[in-house]
Amino acid sequence: MTPDEFRQNGYALIDWISNYIEGIEQHHVSNPALQPGDVRAMLPAHPPVAGEPFSAVLSDLDTVVVPGLTHWQHPSFFAYFPGNSSYPAILGELASAGLGVQGMSWVTSPACTEVETLMLDWMQELLGLPERFRSDSATGGGVIHGSASEATLAAILAARWRVTGGEVNLHGDTTKLVAYTTSQTHSSIEKGLRIAGIGSDRMRIVDHDEAYAMRSDELDRMVREDRRVGLIPFFVCSSRGTTSSTAFDPTREMAAVCRRENLWLHVDAAMSGIAALVPEFRWVNDGLEFADSYCTNPHKWMGVTFDCDLFWTADRAALIGALSILPEYLRSKALESGAAIDYRDWQIPLGRRFRALKLWFTLRCDGVAPVQAMIREHVRLTQLLADWVAADDRFEIVAPHPLNLLCLALRSANAATDELIDAANRTGEVLFTRTVLDGRVCLRFSIGARLTAQRHVAAGWQLLQTLA
Numbered sequence: 001m002t003p004d005e006f007r008q009n010g011y012a013l014i015d016w017i018s019n020y021i022e023g024i025e026q027h028h029v030s031n032p033a034l035q036p037g038d039v040r041a042m043l044p045a046h047p048p049v050a051g052e053p054f055s056a057v058l059s060d061l062d063t064v065v066v067p068g069l070t071h072w073q074h075p076s077f078f079a080y081f082p083g084n085s086s087y088p089a090i091l092g093e094l095a096s097a098g099l100g101v102q103g104m105s106w107v108t109s110p111a112c113t114e115v116e117t118l119m120l121d122w123m124q125e126l127l128g129l130p131e132r133f134r135s136d137s138a139t140g141g142g143v144i145h146g147s148a149s150e151a152t153l154a155a156i157l158a159a160r161w162r163v164t165g166g167e168v169n170l171h172g173d174t175t176k177l178v179a180y181t182t183s184q185t186h187s188s189i190e191k192g193l194r195i196a197g198i199g200s201d202r203m204r205i206v207d208h209d210e211a212y213a214m215r216s217d218e219l220d221r222m223v224r225e226d227r228r229v230g231l232i233p234f235f236v237c238s239s240r241g242t243t244s245s246t247a248f249d250p251t252r253e254m255a256a257v258c259r260r261e262n263l264w265l266h267v268d269a270a271m272s273g274i275a276a277l278v279p280e281f282r283w284v285n286d287g288l289e290f291a292d293s294y295c296t297n298p299h300k301w302m303g304v305t306f307d308c309d310l311f312w313t314a315d316r317a318a319l320i321g322a323l324s325i326l327p328e329y330l331r332s333k334a335l336e337s338g339a340a341i342d343y344r345d346w347q348i349p350l351g352r353r354f355r356a357l358k359l360w361f362t363l364r365c366d367g368v369a370p371v372q373a374m375i376r377e378h379v380r381l382t383q384l385l386a387d388w389v390a391a392d393d394r395f396e397i398v399a400p401h402p403l404n405l406l407c408l409a410l411r412s413a414n415a416a417t418d419e420l421i422d423a424a425n426r427t428g429e430v431l432f433t434r435t436v437l438d439g440r441v442c443l444r445f446s447i448g449a450r451l452t453a454q455r456h457v458a459a460g461w462q463l464l465q466t467l468a
């Protein structure tokens with residue numbers, strides 16, 4: 001592709017993206033008829049020998065790719081949690097690709113590091129997070145990870161380093177370490193623990209209450225018991241907004257146990273943490289002032305295109321202790337001066353993209369007002385939906401719904417709720433996810449797509465009422 005062709009094709013692609021987003025309602029949310037292998041079968045088995053015109057590529061986007069998508073930007077996407085993509089964030093991604101820098105160290109692209117550091121400090125301010133997470137605080141700082149799963153793994157590794165006084169880097173002995181969470185915690189916690197050499201049998205499942213939140217008295221009891229038998233409690237994950245039902249663990253009470261026992265407290269607010277952009281939802285931050293680490297995902301509710309997880313720690317020395325390794329070819333005077341951050345020491349991989357641009361573009365071009373309005377509207381719609389569901393006695397609301405997720409079930413039987421979810425998803429007009437809460441099959445009605453309005457929620461609910 002020549003520079004001139006790049007320019008022309010670039011305009012065509014931006015047009016194509018705008019048309020896709022503006023016309024998204026002409027598509028079903030998903031294509032339930034699609035079978036594994038169908039998309040690949042529409043494409044040539046072998047790579048092209050000669051280049052093709054860009055128009056042929058765009059045409060395949062229309063005829064092969066788009067029909068093979070689940071449309072996450074669709075206003076009737078009620079599955080999982082949202083994955084919103086705002087216009088400035090899309091342009092930020094493009095700018096990042098265009099600059100093509102690799103920001104593993106400050107010296108490999110100073111602006112890549114410093115814009116990122118500033119974005120974490122801006123977000124600390126916008127979300128009302130504790131000062132101890134700021135990069136200019138005595139011991140804290142923040143970094144952008146690809147996903148909450150990576151952030152959690154980084155937190156576990158920092159905790160493992162701290163509890164062993166750094167020994168783990170030499171001997172790798174993790175056999176006595178024990179972690180604590182609930183059955184409602186995201187699966188990435190267990191995955192992270194396994195990767196860190198803490199097998200599932202040393203991940204304690206602490207009981208939860210009727211609101212699916214951890215019982216801190218049980219946490220206390222289990223930690224004491226593990227100590228008594230010679231094990232080493234080291235890590236507690238507190239979820240603020242669980243994936244199944246947006247349950248909020250009592251972080252403040254859990255923190256009291258963690259402080260007494262010197263356990264690393266990681267707070268996972270991948271979805272719900274972004275609600276703190278809205279002053280009346282700042283309660284989601286309760287107890288964060290005691291956390292050793294925290295993460296939330298602008299790539300879910302805030303519109304900063306996947307992948308963008310914000311991870312803060314109040315103990316950067318432990319994080320860097322766990323993840324820093326310095327071959328000769330990565331030494332720099334900037335790092336040795338102590339004045340520069342090398343973000344490769346804050347994450348698992350070495351290389352890293354200029355992800356901060358999409359956050360910077362979003363904050364500069366849109367500000368926070370549109371996101372605040374969207375969050376307020378999604379919460380309002382969820383409470384309205386809850387009223388509708390409560391008025392239909394075939395249905396039951398299964399969990400508290402403080403923000404934008406409603407878990408509902410048919411009263412009759414689990415099998416009926418399962419059949420309802422399948423029947424609704426088979427229409428392709430909506431997409432829901434199933435979960436199980438204490439043995440109860442639930443339909444998760446997750447309201448978080450940027451374009452979702454009341455009419456979409458009403459249509460989704462009517463469909464469920466008709467199919468039930």
Ligand SMILES: Cc1ncc(COP(=O)(O)O)c(C=O)c1O
Nearest residue numbers: 147148149186241242243270271
């Ligand atoms: C509470 C919670 N934690 C962690 C994750 C994992 O997020 P990611 O896809 O960024 O790894 C999710 C995903 O939905 C989540 O809801």
